[in-house]
Each structure stands twice: as C-alpha cells, then as structure tokens.
Amino acid sequence: xxxxxIKGLKISGELCLVRLRAASRDSSLLPVFCSTLxxxxxxxxxxxxxxxxGGIQAAGCVDVAHQASLKRxxxxxxxLQKHVEYIPGVGLLTLFPHQSSMKLFGLSLRALAQANxxxxxxxxxxxxxxxxxxxxxxxxxxxVLQAQFKLAGNHAPFRVEFVVSxxxxxxxxxxx
Amino acid sequence: MSDDKLILVVDDDPDLVESVSMRxxxxxxxxxxxxxxxxxxxxxxxxxxxxxxxxxxxxxxNGYELCDEIKKDDQFKDITVLLLxxxxxxxxxxxxxxxxxxxxxxxxxxxxxxxxxxLMEIVRDNL
Numbered sequence: 001x002x003x004x005x006i007k008g009l010k011i012s013g014e015l016c017l018v019r020l021r022a023a024s025r026d027s028s029l030l031p032v033f034c035s036t037l038x039x040x041x042x043x044x045x046x047x048x049x050x051x052x053x054g055g056i057q058a059a060g061c062v063d064v065a066h067q068a069s070l071k072r073x074x075x076x077x078x079x080l081q082k083h084v085e086y087i088p089g090v091g092l093l094t095l096f097p098h099q100s101s102m103k104l105f106g107l108s109l110r111a112l113a114q115a116n117x118x119x120x121x122x123x124x125x126x127x128x129x130x131x132x133x134x135x136x137x138x139x140x141x142x143x144v145l146q147a148q149f150k151l152a153g154n155h156a157p158f159r160v161e162f163v164v165s166x167x168x169x170x171x172x173x174x175x176x
Numbered sequence: 177m178s179d180d181k182l183i184l185v186v187d188d189d190p191d192l193v194e195s196v197s198m199r200x201x202x203x204x205x206x207x208x209x210x211x212x213x214x215x216x217x218x219x220x221x222x223x224x225x226x227x228x229x230x231x232x233x234x235x236x237x238n239g240y241e242l243c244d245e246i247k248k249d250d251q252f253k254d255i256t257v258l259l260l261x262x263x264x265x266x267x268x269x270x271x272x273x274x275x276x277x278x279x280x281x282x283x284x285x286x287x288x289x290x291x292x293x294x295l296m297e298i299v300r301d302n303l
Binding site: 125128152 | 214
C-alpha cells in the first residue's frame with residue numbers, strides 16, 4: 001500500500017504538561033483553569049480542552065523552564081488543586097498538513113501505539129496534528145512516523161531553530 | 177474575479193498556511209503552499225506563481241533573504257511579494273521595511289496577526 005504523503009514534522013523543545021481532569025461537569029473549572037493560564041503570561045505551545053460525557057479534560061504545555069511558575073499559579077487556585085496534575089519531560093511532535101485526515105490520524109496513532117510510545121495528549125487543527133509525547137523518546141517517535149509516512153524530499157528541519165514569543169524572552173530550541 | 181491567479185503561501189506555521197490558503201481559494205485564487213524559504217524556491221521554479229505571501233521568520237531561509245533573491249533574479253523579479261511581518265515600524269508608503277539591521281524589498285506588507293479581510297484587500301490591490 002502506498003504511504004500517505006506529509007510535508008513535514010516538527011519537534012518541540014522540552015516542555016511540562018499540565019492536565020486538568022474532573023469527573024463532574026462543573027462548569028466553573030475550565031474557565032478558571034483557562035483564565036489562570038492566560039493570566040500567567042506564559043507562552044503555551046499546546047492547549048486543548050473538552051467537555052465530555054465523563055467530565056472535563058484539558059491539557060496545556062509550557063516550556064520546562066516555566067514549570068515552577070505554572071505550578072505556583074495553578075496550585076494557588078483552590079478550585080483547581082484536586083484536579084490538576086503535572087507531567088514534566090514531555091515534547092510535541094507535530095505532523096502537517098493534517099486537513100482533518102482521519103487516515104493520517106489513525107495511521108500515526110497506531111504507529112505510536114505499536115512502538116509502545118505513550119501519548120499524553122493530542123490535538124488537531126486545520127493545519128496540523130500534534131501529539132504530546134515523552135521527551136526522552138521523541139526522536140524515536142519521529143523515526144516511527146518517518147517510517148510510516150512519505151515525507152517531502154525537501155522538508156524543513158524537524159527541530160525548531162528559533163522561538164517567537166509574546167513578552168521579552170526568547171530561547172532557541174523551543175516551539176513557537 | 178481572480179482570473180486564476182496562482183499564489184504561493186509560505187510560512188512555517190501550518191495553521192497559518194491552511195487558513196490563508198482556504199480564504200484565497202474561497203475567493204477563487206489557485207494556491208500552492210510551502211513551509212520554509214528553501215521549499216518555497218522549489219515551488220517558485222516549478223509553479224511560477226504571480227504572487228508570494230511570505231512569512232519573515234522561517235527555518236533555513238527567512239523571508240527577507242528569499243524576497244531579495246527573487247527580486248534580484250531576472251526570471252522571477254516580477255513576482256509580487258507580500259511580506260507577512262509583525263514589525264511595527266514597517267513603512268507602508270515605501271517598499272522597504274527594516275528589522276534587525278536587514279533591509280529588504282517587497283511589494284507590500286501584511287501585518288501579523290493577520291486580518292483575513294485586510295489580507296484579501298492587499299492581495300487584490302497588488303494583482
């Protein structure tokens with residue numbers, strides 16, 4: 001079977017994942033979580049949130065250097081304390097273009113599962129499909145997906161060369 | 177009517193490429209896409225677009241470098257280049273902008289974050 005074409009892969013720098021989970025559909029949790037994150041002024045290369053039948057689930061990533069700041073902010077919010085968990089040492093692996101392709105989604109998720117690579121969170125957009133993975137194994141994950149898909153010959157480097165961020169600081173090696 | 181004009185959209189942000197491309201296609205333009213400056217040069221040679229919508233900060237070859245190379249190339253210098261820039265001091269009354277000591281020639285500038293209605297006005301004004 002012919003491999004599915006993709007234009008490129010992107011690998012972020014090391015990040016910290018924060019997850020919000022609540023079994024209830026308490027409508028105040030997600031707004032408090034999001035407004036606290038927004039108020040933190042920390043750049044977030046990944047954010048997803050959903051109300052589901054089983055409750056609320058949201059996930060966000062910040063640069064690992066901002067992990068302590070993020071934890072301090074969220075832990076200060078009493079409503080969130082029981083529902084938030086932190087997973088340091090993650091990274092983003094992004095495939096593009098996605099364009100709502102279920103085939104791309106299915107093939108990539110299956111390939112990661114078959115390689116025993118845990119997926120902590122994922123999100124799709126009009127342009128890209130992004131997985132949150134163990135940063136220590138993200139190069140392996142990139143290799144797994146490279147084997148699964150046909151990558152454009154003249155693709156850009158996987159690692160981001162610069163960062164554009166709101167605020168005053170920028171560091172190489174982290175995602176936009 | 178777009179008269180089937182071909183526009184190359186170049187940005188390392190896949191979501192920006194898709195959203196701009198969708199709007200252009202909805203307005204009747206043909207679109208090709210590239211995700212950095214090196215790939216863009218390949219597309220320019222293959223597809224010969226009438227216009228480039230070009231980001232500034234990209235891996236391998238940035239928008240300033242690519243714009244200058246295009247404008248110095250006799251075969252491609254007539255391609256209209258619209259530079260996507262967050263540079264606050266881009267001077268709309270001239271064809272020059274300036275950032276980090278780099279000066280480049282572009283036909284027009286599109287400020288980021290992009291207002292798609294404004295983008296379409298600039299595209300139509302320059303074709």
